[in-house]
Amino acid sequence: MFVRTYAGAVVGIDAVTVTVEVNIAGGGMGLSLVGLPDNAVKESEERIRAAFENSGERMASRKTVVNLAPADLRKEGAAFDLPIAVGILAATERVAPASVADTLFVGELSLDGSVKPVRGILPVAIGARREGIARLVVPQANVAEAAVVEGVQVYGVGSLRDVIALLNGETDAAPAEAPVFEALPHRPGRYDEDFADVKGQPHVKRALEIAAAGGHNVLMIGSPGSGKTMLARRMPSILPPLSADEALETTKIHSVAGLAGSGGLLSQRPFRAPHHTVSQVALIGGGQSPHPGEVSLAHNGILFLDELPEFGRSALEVLRQPLEEKRITVARARYRVQYPANFTLVAAMNPCPCGYYNHPAKECTCSAGAVHRYMGRISGPLLDRIDMHIEVTPVPPSELADAAPGESSAAVRERVCRAREVQRRRFEGCGGVHTNAMMNAAMLREHCRLDAASAALLEQAMQRLSLSARAYDRILKVARTIADLAGRERIEPLDVAEAINYRSLDRENWGK
Structure with missing residues:
Protein backbone atom coordinates (compact mmCIF):
# COMPACT_ATOMS: atom_id res chain seq x y z
CA MET A 1 0.00 0.00 0.00
CA PHE A 2 1.18 3.51 -0.80
CA VAL A 3 0.76 6.44 1.63
CA ARG A 4 1.96 10.04 1.58
CA THR A 5 2.42 12.43 4.50
CA TYR A 6 4.68 15.40 5.30
CA ALA A 7 7.73 16.40 7.34
CA GLY A 8 9.94 19.51 7.48
CA ALA A 9 13.65 20.12 6.82
CA VAL A 10 15.40 23.26 8.05
CA VAL A 11 17.65 25.08 5.54
CA GLY A 12 19.31 28.16 7.02
CA ILE A 13 16.57 29.69 9.18
CA ASP A 14 13.75 28.62 6.87
CA ALA A 15 12.13 25.25 6.31
CA VAL A 16 11.33 23.14 3.28
CA THR A 17 8.32 20.82 3.35
CA VAL A 18 9.41 17.24 2.75
CA THR A 19 7.00 14.68 1.31
CA VAL A 20 7.29 11.33 3.08
CA GLU A 21 6.22 8.54 0.72
CA VAL A 22 5.80 5.03 2.15
CA ASN A 23 5.22 1.98 0.00
CA ILE A 24 4.69 -1.55 1.42
CA ALA A 25 4.35 -4.22 -1.24
CA GLY A 26 5.95 -7.24 -2.88
CA GLY A 27 8.38 -9.73 -1.43
CA GLY A 28 11.33 -9.17 0.80
CA MET A 29 11.72 -7.74 4.27
CA GLY A 30 13.26 -4.72 5.98
CA LEU A 31 13.07 -0.95 5.71
CA SER A 32 14.80 1.04 2.95
CA LEU A 33 15.26 4.80 3.32
CA VAL A 34 15.94 6.81 0.16
CA GLY A 35 16.00 10.53 -0.57
CA LEU A 36 19.49 11.57 0.62
CA PRO A 37 19.13 10.82 4.37
CA ASP A 38 22.08 11.44 6.69
CA ASN A 39 23.24 8.96 9.32
CA ALA A 40 20.80 10.21 11.96
CA VAL A 41 17.87 9.63 9.58
CA LYS A 42 19.19 6.20 8.56
CA GLU A 43 19.38 5.21 12.22
CA SER A 44 15.68 5.99 12.60
CA GLU A 45 14.85 2.40 11.58
CA GLU A 46 16.16 1.04 14.89
CA ARG A 47 14.44 3.73 16.93
CA ILE A 48 11.15 3.15 15.11
CA ARG A 49 11.31 -0.63 15.56
CA ALA A 50 11.91 -0.30 19.31
CA ALA A 51 9.22 2.40 19.65
CA PHE A 52 6.71 0.17 17.83
CA GLU A 53 7.45 -2.82 20.08
CA ASN A 54 7.17 -0.76 23.27
CA SER A 55 3.94 0.86 22.07
CA GLY A 56 2.19 -2.42 21.27
CA GLU A 57 2.61 -2.07 17.50
CA ARG A 58 4.37 -4.24 14.92
CA MET A 59 6.45 -3.29 11.92
CA ALA A 60 5.33 -4.47 8.51
CA SER A 61 6.61 -7.94 7.66
CA ARG A 62 6.98 -7.03 3.98
CA LYS A 63 9.48 -4.82 2.19
CA THR A 64 8.96 -1.17 3.19
CA VAL A 65 10.40 1.65 1.09
CA VAL A 66 10.37 5.22 2.45
CA ASN A 67 11.20 8.07 0.07
CA LEU A 68 11.93 11.58 1.38
CA ALA A 69 11.27 14.06 -1.43
CA PRO A 70 12.77 16.23 -2.84
CA ALA A 71 15.50 13.65 -3.27
CA ASP A 72 18.29 16.19 -3.94
CA LEU A 73 17.88 17.92 -0.53
CA ARG A 74 19.93 16.37 2.25
CA LYS A 75 17.74 15.29 5.19
CA GLU A 76 19.40 15.70 8.59
CA GLY A 77 18.48 14.98 12.19
CA ALA A 78 16.08 12.78 14.13
CA ALA A 79 12.99 14.94 13.47
CA PHE A 80 12.02 12.53 10.65
CA ASP A 81 11.40 9.64 13.09
CA LEU A 82 7.76 10.53 13.74
CA PRO A 83 6.65 11.18 10.12
CA ILE A 84 8.30 7.94 8.94
CA ALA A 85 6.67 5.96 11.76
CA VAL A 86 3.27 7.51 11.04
CA GLY A 87 3.64 6.76 7.34
CA ILE A 88 4.29 3.09 8.14
CA LEU A 89 1.28 3.00 10.48
CA ALA A 90 -0.92 4.46 7.74
CA ALA A 91 0.45 2.09 5.09
CA THR A 92 -0.42 -0.88 7.32
CA GLU A 93 -3.83 0.72 8.01
CA ARG A 94 -3.18 0.93 11.74
CA VAL A 95 -4.37 4.51 11.31
CA ALA A 96 -6.58 5.80 8.53
CA PRO A 97 -4.47 6.87 5.51
CA ALA A 98 -6.77 9.86 4.98
CA SER A 99 -5.90 11.16 8.47
CA VAL A 100 -2.25 11.76 7.53
CA ALA A 101 -2.78 13.18 4.04
CA ASP A 102 -2.92 16.85 5.12
CA THR A 103 -0.76 16.68 8.25
CA LEU A 104 2.89 17.49 8.88
CA PHE A 105 4.67 15.51 11.60
CA VAL A 106 7.86 16.45 13.45
CA GLY A 107 9.51 14.63 16.33
CA GLU A 108 12.23 12.29 17.52
CA LEU A 109 11.17 8.87 18.82
CA SER A 110 12.63 7.42 21.97
CA LEU A 111 13.02 3.64 22.24
CA ASP A 112 10.11 3.50 24.70
CA GLY A 113 7.78 5.21 22.20
CA SER A 114 7.85 8.70 23.72
CA VAL A 115 8.26 11.72 21.44
CA LYS A 116 11.22 13.99 22.15
CA PRO A 117 11.45 17.71 21.27
CA VAL A 118 13.51 18.82 18.28
CA ARG A 119 14.99 22.11 17.09
CA GLY A 120 13.64 24.23 14.25
CA ILE A 121 9.93 23.84 15.02
CA LEU A 122 9.04 27.49 14.37
CA PRO A 123 10.40 27.67 10.78
CA VAL A 124 8.78 24.27 10.10
CA ALA A 125 5.42 25.61 11.27
CA ILE A 126 5.82 28.73 9.12
CA GLY A 127 6.71 26.52 6.14
CA ALA A 128 3.64 24.35 6.73
CA ARG A 129 1.39 27.40 6.67
CA ARG A 130 3.06 28.60 3.49
CA GLU A 131 2.41 25.24 1.81
CA GLY A 132 -1.24 25.23 2.88
CA ILE A 133 -0.91 22.25 5.26
CA ALA A 134 -3.79 22.37 7.71
CA ARG A 135 -2.46 20.39 10.68
CA LEU A 136 0.86 20.10 12.49
CA VAL A 137 1.70 17.37 15.02
CA VAL A 138 4.75 18.16 17.20
CA PRO A 139 6.31 17.01 20.48
CA GLN A 140 4.47 18.33 23.51
CA ALA A 141 7.53 20.35 24.57
CA ASN A 142 7.48 22.24 21.23
CA VAL A 143 3.78 23.17 21.24
CA ALA A 144 4.14 26.73 22.56
CA GLU A 145 6.76 27.52 19.93
CA ALA A 146 4.73 26.13 17.01
CA ALA A 147 1.45 27.65 18.19
CA VAL A 148 2.63 31.22 17.57
CA VAL A 149 2.05 30.57 13.83
CA GLU A 150 -1.56 31.35 13.02
CA GLY A 151 -3.42 29.47 10.30
CA VAL A 152 -2.16 25.98 11.27
CA GLN A 153 -3.76 23.65 13.80
CA VAL A 154 -1.02 22.52 16.19
CA TYR A 155 -1.34 19.35 18.25
CA GLY A 156 1.16 18.28 20.88
CA VAL A 157 1.88 14.59 21.51
CA GLY A 158 3.90 12.87 24.17
CA SER A 159 4.15 9.37 22.72
CA LEU A 160 3.47 7.23 19.68
CA ARG A 161 0.30 5.99 21.38
CA ASP A 162 -0.91 9.60 21.60
CA VAL A 163 -0.36 10.00 17.85
CA ILE A 164 -2.35 6.86 17.04
CA ALA A 165 -5.21 7.98 19.31
CA LEU A 166 -5.24 11.44 17.71
CA LEU A 167 -5.30 10.13 14.13
CA ASN A 168 -7.98 7.52 14.90
CA GLY A 169 -10.19 10.06 16.66
CA GLU A 170 -9.90 8.25 19.99
CA THR A 171 -9.13 11.44 21.89
CA ASP A 172 -10.87 14.78 22.25
CA ALA A 173 -7.59 16.72 22.11
CA ALA A 174 -8.03 20.25 20.79
CA PRO A 175 -5.45 22.23 18.84
CA ALA A 176 -3.22 24.50 20.90
CA GLU A 177 -4.26 28.13 21.14
CA ALA A 178 -1.89 30.71 19.72
CA PRO A 179 -0.45 32.91 22.47
CA VAL A 180 -1.33 36.57 22.19
CA PHE A 181 1.76 38.70 21.59
CA GLU A 182 1.27 41.98 23.41
CA ALA A 183 3.27 45.01 22.37
CA LEU A 184 6.17 45.01 24.77
CA PRO A 185 5.85 48.69 25.75
Missing part, protein backbone atom coordinates in the same frame (compact mmCIF):
# COMPACT_ATOMS: atom_id res chain seq x y z
CA HIS A 186 2.83 47.48 27.72
CA ARG A 187 4.81 44.66 29.34
CA PRO A 188 8.46 45.79 29.50
CA GLY A 189 11.03 43.06 29.93
CA ARG A 190 12.35 42.31 33.39
CA TYR A 191 16.10 42.68 33.66
CA ASP A 192 18.20 41.65 36.61
CA GLU A 193 20.72 44.38 35.81
CA ASP A 194 19.86 48.08 35.69
CA PHE A 195 21.76 51.26 34.82
CA ALA A 196 20.81 52.56 38.26
CA ASP A 197 23.45 50.19 39.68
CA VAL A 198 26.27 51.99 37.86
CA LYS A 199 28.03 54.70 39.87
CA GLY A 200 29.63 57.54 37.95
CA GLN A 201 30.62 57.16 34.28
CA PRO A 202 28.11 59.76 32.97
CA HIS A 203 29.94 60.19 29.65
CA VAL A 204 29.92 56.42 29.01
CA LYS A 205 26.23 56.15 29.90
CA ARG A 206 25.54 58.99 27.49
CA ALA A 207 27.47 57.23 24.73
CA LEU A 208 25.65 53.92 25.30
CA GLU A 209 22.32 55.76 25.20
CA ILE A 210 23.27 57.20 21.80
CA ALA A 211 24.37 53.75 20.62
CA ALA A 212 21.08 52.20 21.72
CA ALA A 213 19.05 54.97 20.10
CA GLY A 214 20.72 54.68 16.70
CA GLY A 215 21.90 51.06 16.65
CA HIS A 216 25.56 52.12 16.61
CA ASN A 217 28.52 49.85 17.32
CA VAL A 218 30.58 50.73 20.39
CA LEU A 219 34.12 50.02 21.62
CA MET A 220 34.97 50.80 25.25
CA ILE A 221 38.65 51.19 26.17
CA GLY A 222 39.60 51.27 29.82
CA SER A 223 41.60 49.77 32.65
CA PRO A 224 40.52 46.60 34.49
CA GLY A 225 37.73 47.29 36.96
CA SER A 226 36.62 50.55 35.33
CA GLY A 227 33.12 49.14 34.65
CA LYS A 228 33.22 48.19 30.95
CA THR A 229 31.60 44.77 31.35
CA MET A 230 29.12 46.05 33.92
CA LEU A 231 27.95 48.75 31.51
CA ALA A 232 27.80 46.42 28.52
CA ARG A 233 25.64 43.88 30.33
CA ARG A 234 23.09 46.60 31.05
CA MET A 235 22.74 47.61 27.40
CA PRO A 236 19.74 45.30 26.72
CA SER A 237 17.79 47.04 29.49
CA ILE A 238 17.79 50.35 27.59
CA LEU A 239 17.05 48.97 24.12
CA PRO A 240 13.56 49.41 22.64
CA PRO A 241 11.25 46.42 23.16
CA LEU A 242 10.96 43.81 20.43
CA SER A 243 8.18 44.26 17.91
CA ALA A 244 6.08 41.25 16.91
CA ASP A 245 7.99 40.83 13.63
CA GLU A 246 11.37 41.12 15.38
CA ALA A 247 10.32 38.61 18.03
CA LEU A 248 9.23 36.11 15.36
CA GLU A 249 12.47 36.44 13.39
CA THR A 250 14.64 36.26 16.49
CA THR A 251 12.80 33.20 17.77
CA LYS A 252 13.24 31.48 14.39
CA ILE A 253 17.00 31.76 14.66
CA HIS A 254 17.06 30.50 18.25
CA SER A 255 14.68 27.69 17.29
CA VAL A 256 17.03 26.48 14.56
CA ALA A 257 19.88 26.53 17.08
CA GLY A 258 17.78 24.65 19.64
CA LEU A 259 17.77 27.57 22.07
CA ALA A 260 14.17 28.79 21.85
CA GLY A 261 13.01 27.05 25.03
CA SER A 262 9.33 26.26 25.55
CA GLY A 263 7.82 29.68 26.09
CA GLY A 264 6.76 30.68 22.58
CA LEU A 265 8.16 33.90 21.16
CA LEU A 266 11.19 35.46 22.80
CA SER A 267 10.25 38.58 24.72
CA GLN A 268 13.69 40.13 25.32
CA ARG A 269 16.40 41.20 22.93
CA PRO A 270 19.25 38.68 22.88
CA PHE A 271 22.58 39.38 24.54
CA ARG A 272 25.38 37.11 23.34
CA ALA A 273 28.83 37.22 24.95
CA PRO A 274 31.10 34.53 23.44
CA HIS A 275 34.48 33.88 25.07
CA HIS A 276 37.55 35.13 23.24
CA THR A 277 38.54 31.53 22.46
CA VAL A 278 35.47 31.16 20.22
CA SER A 279 36.20 29.65 16.81
CA GLN A 280 35.44 31.37 13.53
CA VAL A 281 32.68 28.85 12.73
CA ALA A 282 31.06 29.25 16.16
CA LEU A 283 31.10 33.05 15.75
CA ILE A 284 29.88 33.26 12.15
CA GLY A 285 27.99 29.99 11.70
CA GLY A 286 28.28 27.01 9.41
CA GLY A 287 29.92 23.69 10.20
CA GLN A 288 29.35 20.26 8.70
CA SER A 289 25.66 20.56 9.54
CA PRO A 290 25.06 24.32 9.24
CA HIS A 291 24.01 26.16 12.38
CA PRO A 292 23.68 29.89 13.03
CA GLY A 293 26.66 31.42 14.83
CA GLU A 294 26.86 33.97 17.63
CA VAL A 295 26.44 36.91 15.24
CA SER A 296 23.06 35.53 14.13
CA LEU A 297 21.98 34.52 17.64
CA ALA A 298 22.57 38.20 18.52
CA HIS A 299 20.21 39.32 15.70
CA ASN A 300 18.03 42.24 16.91
CA GLY A 301 20.12 42.41 20.06
CA ILE A 302 23.67 42.80 21.41
CA LEU A 303 26.88 40.97 20.54
CA PHE A 304 29.35 41.66 23.36
CA LEU A 305 33.01 40.90 22.72
CA ASP A 306 34.99 41.35 25.92
CA GLU A 307 38.80 41.57 25.72
CA LEU A 308 38.56 42.29 21.99
CA PRO A 309 42.31 42.03 21.17
CA GLU A 310 42.38 38.49 22.62
CA PHE A 311 40.02 37.18 19.93
CA GLY A 312 41.62 35.41 16.99
CA ARG A 313 42.44 37.72 14.09
CA SER A 314 40.56 35.53 11.60
CA ALA A 315 37.48 35.48 13.83
CA LEU A 316 37.44 39.27 14.12
CA GLU A 317 37.99 39.93 10.42
CA VAL A 318 34.97 37.88 9.38
CA LEU A 319 32.83 40.37 11.30
CA ARG A 320 33.30 42.90 8.51
CA GLN A 321 30.51 41.58 6.28
CA PRO A 322 27.78 41.32 8.94
CA LEU A 323 28.71 44.74 10.37
CA GLU A 324 28.15 46.30 6.94
CA GLU A 325 25.42 44.14 5.39
CA LYS A 326 23.54 42.99 8.52
CA ARG A 327 23.60 39.40 7.28
CA ILE A 328 26.14 36.62 6.87
CA THR A 329 26.50 34.24 3.94
CA VAL A 330 28.12 30.88 4.67
CA ALA A 331 29.23 29.09 1.51
CA ARG A 332 30.67 25.59 1.55
CA ALA A 333 31.11 22.84 -1.03
CA ARG A 334 27.87 21.11 0.07
CA TYR A 335 25.66 24.06 0.91
CA ARG A 336 25.15 27.81 0.85
CA VAL A 337 23.03 29.42 3.57
CA GLN A 338 22.34 32.98 4.62
CA TYR A 339 21.63 34.06 8.18
CA PRO A 340 20.43 37.49 9.37
CA ALA A 341 22.92 39.33 11.58
CA ASN A 342 21.50 42.75 12.41
CA PHE A 343 23.16 43.16 15.79
CA THR A 344 24.72 46.01 17.74
CA LEU A 345 28.37 45.28 18.47
CA VAL A 346 29.52 46.27 21.96
CA ALA A 347 33.21 45.54 22.52
CA ALA A 348 35.54 46.16 25.44
CA MET A 349 39.32 46.13 25.75
CA ASN A 350 42.22 47.22 27.91
CA PRO A 351 44.45 49.99 26.56
CA CYS A 352 47.60 47.83 26.82
CA PRO A 353 48.72 44.32 27.86
CA CYS A 354 49.06 45.24 31.55
CA GLY A 355 45.85 47.27 31.41
CA TYR A 356 47.05 50.52 32.99
CA TYR A 357 48.16 52.70 30.09
CA ASN A 358 46.99 56.28 30.82
CA HIS A 359 45.66 55.17 34.24
CA PRO A 360 45.36 58.15 36.61
CA ALA A 361 46.86 56.33 39.59
CA LYS A 362 48.66 53.14 38.47
CA GLU A 363 51.80 53.00 36.38
CA CYS A 364 51.86 51.12 33.08
CA THR A 365 54.68 48.58 32.83
CA CYS A 366 54.39 48.09 29.05
CA SER A 367 56.86 49.48 26.56
CA ALA A 368 55.65 51.77 23.82
CA GLY A 369 56.17 49.00 21.28
CA ALA A 370 54.14 46.54 23.35
CA VAL A 371 51.24 48.99 23.57
CA HIS A 372 51.40 49.61 19.84
CA ARG A 373 51.45 45.87 19.03
CA TYR A 374 48.55 45.27 21.40
CA MET A 375 46.40 47.90 19.71
CA GLY A 376 47.52 46.57 16.34
CA ARG A 377 45.69 43.31 16.98
CA ILE A 378 42.55 45.14 15.89
CA SER A 379 42.73 46.04 12.23
CA GLY A 380 41.96 49.50 10.90
CA PRO A 381 39.10 48.26 8.68
CA LEU A 382 37.38 46.71 11.70
CA LEU A 383 37.85 49.86 13.81
CA ASP A 384 36.41 51.88 10.94
CA ARG A 385 33.20 49.88 11.22
CA ILE A 386 32.81 50.69 14.92
CA ASP A 387 30.95 53.98 15.16
CA MET A 388 31.93 55.03 18.67
CA HIS A 389 35.19 54.62 20.62
CA ILE A 390 34.79 55.50 24.30
CA GLU A 391 37.47 55.85 26.96
CA VAL A 392 36.31 54.47 30.30
CA THR A 393 38.20 55.84 33.31
CA PRO A 394 38.11 54.32 36.80
CA VAL A 395 35.43 55.70 39.12
CA PRO A 396 36.83 57.72 42.08
CA PRO A 397 36.28 56.12 45.52
CA SER A 398 34.12 59.07 46.58
CA GLU A 399 31.59 58.25 43.84
CA LEU A 400 31.65 54.53 44.65
CA ALA A 401 30.77 55.31 48.26
CA ASP A 402 27.76 57.37 47.18
CA ALA A 403 24.65 55.38 48.12
CA ALA A 404 22.33 57.30 45.79
CA PRO A 405 21.29 55.19 42.75
CA GLY A 406 21.89 56.52 39.25
CA GLU A 407 19.31 57.07 36.53
CA SER A 408 17.26 53.93 35.92
CA SER A 409 17.26 51.94 32.70
CA ALA A 410 13.53 52.63 32.31
CA ALA A 411 14.14 56.38 32.13
CA VAL A 412 16.94 55.96 29.58
CA ARG A 413 14.86 53.47 27.56
CA GLU A 414 12.03 55.99 27.31
CA ARG A 415 14.32 58.50 25.58
CA VAL A 416 15.73 55.77 23.35
CA CYS A 417 12.24 54.71 22.31
CA ARG A 418 11.31 58.28 21.38
CA ALA A 419 14.39 58.57 19.19
CA ARG A 420 13.70 55.19 17.58
CA GLU A 421 10.15 56.28 16.79
CA VAL A 422 11.52 59.34 14.98
CA GLN A 423 13.72 57.02 12.93
CA ARG A 424 10.86 54.61 12.26
CA ARG A 425 8.82 57.42 10.72
CA ARG A 426 11.84 58.72 8.82
CA PHE A 427 12.66 55.37 7.20
CA GLU A 428 9.12 54.12 6.70
CA GLY A 429 8.97 52.26 3.39
CA CYS A 430 12.78 52.13 3.02
CA GLY A 431 13.09 48.35 2.71
CA GLY A 432 14.09 47.18 6.17
CA VAL A 433 16.08 50.24 7.28
CA HIS A 434 14.84 51.33 10.69
CA THR A 435 17.83 52.89 12.50
CA ASN A 436 20.32 55.62 11.66
CA ALA A 437 23.19 53.11 11.71
CA MET A 438 21.61 51.32 8.72
CA MET A 439 21.48 54.36 6.43
CA ASN A 440 23.07 54.03 3.00
CA ALA A 441 24.81 56.81 1.06
CA ALA A 442 21.63 58.13 -0.52
CA MET A 443 19.89 58.32 2.86
CA LEU A 444 22.87 60.13 4.35
CA ARG A 445 22.63 62.82 1.69
CA GLU A 446 18.91 63.21 2.33
CA HIS A 447 18.73 63.04 6.13
CA CYS A 448 22.16 64.27 7.26
CA ARG A 449 22.52 67.62 5.52
CA LEU A 450 24.96 69.92 7.33
CA ASP A 451 24.99 73.69 7.58
CA ALA A 452 28.18 75.60 6.75
CA ALA A 453 29.50 75.60 10.34
CA SER A 454 28.91 71.84 10.83
CA ALA A 455 30.46 71.00 7.46
CA ALA A 456 33.54 73.08 8.22
CA LEU A 457 33.95 71.42 11.62
CA LEU A 458 33.72 67.94 10.13
CA GLU A 459 36.09 68.80 7.28
CA GLN A 460 38.66 70.06 9.78
CA ALA A 461 38.34 66.85 11.80
CA MET A 462 38.80 64.75 8.66
CA GLN A 463 42.04 66.52 7.83
CA ARG A 464 43.52 66.60 11.34
CA LEU A 465 42.61 63.00 12.22
CA SER A 466 43.14 61.54 8.73
CA LEU A 467 39.74 59.88 8.88
CA SER A 468 38.51 57.52 6.18
CA ALA A 469 35.36 58.02 4.12
CA ARG A 470 33.69 55.27 6.16
CA ALA A 471 34.55 57.10 9.41
CA TYR A 472 33.08 60.28 7.88
CA ASP A 473 29.78 58.45 7.28
CA ARG A 474 29.81 56.97 10.78
CA ILE A 475 30.24 60.41 12.34
CA LEU A 476 27.29 61.71 10.33
CA LYS A 477 25.10 58.81 11.49
CA VAL A 478 26.01 59.33 15.14
CA ALA A 479 25.39 63.08 14.82
CA ARG A 480 21.96 62.34 13.33
CA THR A 481 21.13 60.16 16.35
CA ILE A 482 22.33 62.84 18.80
CA ALA A 483 20.02 65.33 17.10
CA ASP A 484 17.14 62.84 17.26
CA LEU A 485 17.62 62.37 21.00
CA ALA A 486 17.52 66.14 21.43
CA GLY A 487 14.39 66.40 19.27
CA ARG A 488 16.11 68.50 16.60
CA GLU A 489 15.16 68.19 12.95
CA ARG A 490 18.52 69.48 11.68
CA ILE A 491 22.03 68.47 12.70
CA GLU A 492 23.84 71.30 14.52
CA PRO A 493 27.57 71.87 15.10
CA LEU A 494 27.38 70.62 18.71
CA ASP A 495 25.96 67.31 17.43
CA VAL A 496 28.88 66.91 15.01
CA ALA A 497 31.38 67.91 17.71
CA GLU A 498 30.04 65.28 20.11
CA ALA A 499 30.09 62.61 17.38
CA ILE A 500 33.72 63.44 16.56
CA ASN A 501 34.55 63.15 20.25
CA TYR A 502 33.47 59.51 20.12
CA ARG A 503 36.35 58.62 17.77
CA SER A 504 38.97 58.37 20.51
CA LEU A 505 41.12 55.79 18.72
CA ASP A 506 41.37 58.16 15.77
CA ARG A 507 42.37 60.99 18.09
CA GLU A 508 45.07 59.06 19.97
CA ASN A 509 48.38 57.68 18.81
CA TRP A 510 48.41 54.66 21.08
CA GLY A 511 51.85 53.52 22.11
CA LYS A 512 53.73 56.04 19.96
